[in-house]
Amino acid sequence: MKRSLMVLALAASATAVLTGIVTAKDEANKDVLPAGSVSRTEGLEAWKRIEAVVTHPRCANCHVDAKAIPIWTPAGESKPRVHGMNVHGGDSRIGAEKIACATCHMTSTQANEPAPSPPRAGIDWQLAPVEFIWFGKSGAEICAQLRDPKRNGGRDAVGLLEHLRHDASLNGFIPHGWAPGAGRTTPPGTFEDHVKDVALWGAAGQPCPE
Ligand code: HEC
Numbered sequence: 001m002k003r004s005l006m007v008l009a010l011a012a013s014a015t016a017v018l019t020g021i022v023t024a025k026d027e028a029n030k031d032v033l034p035a036g037s038v039s040r041t042e043g044l045e046a047w048k049r050i051e052a053v054v055t056h057p058r059c060a061n062c063h064v065d066a067k068a069i070p071i072w073t074p075a076g077e078s079k080p081r082v083h084g085m086n087v088h089g090g091d092s093r094i095g096a097e098k099i100a101c102a103t104c105h106m107t108s109t110q111a112n113e114p115a116p117s118p119p120r121a122g123i124d125w126q127l128a129p130v131e132f133i134w135f136g137k138s139g140a141e142i143c144a145q146l147r148d149p150k151r152n153g154g155r156d157a158v159g160l161l162e163h164l165r166h167d168a169s170l171n172g173f174i175p176h177g178w179a180p181g182a183g184r185t186t187p188p189g190t191f192e193d194h195v196k197d198v199a200l201w202g203a204a205g206q207p208c209p210e
């Protein structure tokens with residue numbers, strides 16, 4: 001009896017995740033602009049705005065290299081520096097080897113509290129996969145990484161839009177960037193502006209600065 005209840009509970013949560021993915025796909029389809037409908041110049045302008053978002057501390061602080069040292073930019077500061085308390089993401093990227101990120105960063109869809117409370121999101125807190133390095137990289141380098149399916153989780157231009165919508169449906173790290181809790185700066189624009197820019201950039205063929 002207990003066992004069948006567990007199976008039911010697991011099936012229900014799997015359905016919830018699947019429904020999330022399907023809804024995110026539908027929503028992303030509405031965001032997509034026809035390929036070629038946007039000029040290269042407009043695409044490059046959209047990239048400039050995307051670059052200002054992805055290099056902002058609210059985004060880049062988790063997208064770090066294989067050393068797996070998270071970066072933070074506490075309230076009242078604008079420069080990123082090494083996360084306090086000797087925290088290390090490890091190969092697991094979730095801190096499993098030393099102290100798990102989730103020890104302090106709760107998984108919760110509740111709004112982020114003002115600093116210095118640890119930020120939280122609807123998915124388990126962790127560093128981005130090592131191929132997705134943004135911290136310390138130039139805009140041109142990040143642009144090349146983001147349009148390379150070998151280094152972006154196998155995503156084409158539409159797949160990137162789906163990722164944004166899927167992450168938002170889970171109350172994930174990306175919308176968190178614009179709602180980080182009082183006292184912390186936010187990337188320029190809004191989450192919806194960012195989705196529009198990614199759609200424009202995609203329709204222009206994902207052009208990158210030289
Ligand atoms: C708490 C750490 C964290 C923060 C903060 C964060 N990310 Fe990520 N990011 C991740 C993780 C983990 C993944 C891998 C998820 C996946 O591929 O399904 C990821 C993947 C991505 C991807 C997928 C493709 C790629 O090449 O990177 C994009 C796009 C992305 N993040 C954008 C953003 C943006 C924009 C922000 C800021 C508004 C942001 N992230 C902030 C952890 C973070």
Ligand code: HEC
Pocket residue numbers: 057058059061062070071072073074075083085087088089090093094095099100101102103104105115116117118119125126127180
């Ligand atoms: C001992 C508690 C603790 C642990 C463990 C911890 N953090 Fe943090 N983290 C914090 C606190 C507190 C802040 C907020 C600092 C502030 O804004 O004043 C923070 C902030 C951050 C930020 C900055 C977010 C931003 O928007 O600038 C990142 C990124 C981050 N942590 C990543 C991680 C990762 C990845 C792990 C696991 C490898 C981790 N943290 C483990 C306490 C912790």
